[in-house]
Amino acid sequence: MNDYHHRFSVAPMLGWTDRHCRYFYRQLSKYTLLYTEMINTKKIINNENSCLDFNEDKHLVALQLSGSNSSELAYCARLAQHHGYKEINLNIGCPSYRAQKGYFGACLMTNANLVGDNIKAIYDVVDIPVTIKTRIGVDEKDSYTFLSDFIGNVSKISGCRNFIFHARKAILSKYNPKKNRKIPILKYSYVYNIKRDFPSFTIIINGGIETLEEAQIHLQYLDGVMIGRAIYSNPRILSEVDSKIFGCKKQVHPILLVRNMYPYINNELKNDIKINKILRHMLYLFKGIPGSSKWRRYLSNNIHKSDTGIWMIEEALKTIKFD
């Protein structure tokens, strides 16, 4: 099995799912679709090469764009396809003040015509799948009818049939992004109703899903599940995805997962990348295993030092006590 698919994905997370994180996640799961952090079109246009760079994890990586200028989005999408990304995703969920000021993210939910035009412009220039990641409403526009009209209009204009729902609305006026991931209540029923009303669409659910058992229940009714924070705070969940979600038996021992990173780490060190940029994503790998907090403490205390290297990771591994 090596097809691009949406059955299971790791959410785009700004500041977290950078290329080092994705490289690590690819060691944990071969088949999970990984999303980049949100990248604004302006950033790509000003700095094309480095911000689209990624490692060998390119087989199943989707680029998340933010922006609302159709020609800029089309330009970036075409460039991304050229770089080897497997999907273009448009962010219609970011609630930050910066996003509102720049007219991208969640505030675009009130402008289905523009989102439709944006997506159409992307479709016109790429052959890879195009998806939208959206909230289920924004501020007081939070009825199911508002959401289904938004989806219906966007798809009518653009032909897009692939939607990822963070199943809570965005409250733009009052809360920052962190609170907007917690305070507005989750309404999975909206996502299920969209699948009922648009049965031929690919519908992916996201928000508050903590375990693969929960994911499996959603997968009985929906096309895909996306998880963010639960994986970042416990990456071993991801190491069970290939067996539990995709039916592939192979599972790698966590210590081997760390050691499999060594060639990558050495290579990045040679390119003057600081080791903490990579190891910070691995701090929670042993969550729940005796010694896990010592592993975290050892690394946290040492990863900023100048004479670090693989030897330091080997020292930290000695703190983990497997049965």
Ligand SMILES: Cc1cc2nc3c(=O)[nH]c(=O)nc-3n(C[C@H](O)[C@H](O)[C@H](O)COP(=O)(O)O)c2cc1C
């Ligand atoms: C640190 C952080 C950064 C995030 N950055 C993005 C982003 O760049 N683009 C996006 O669409 N969502 C972003 N999100 C939201 C997640 O993609 C996801 O929708 C949200 O966390 C809910 O899923 P979860 O409960 O599984 O974490 C971010 C979330 C976190 C925690």
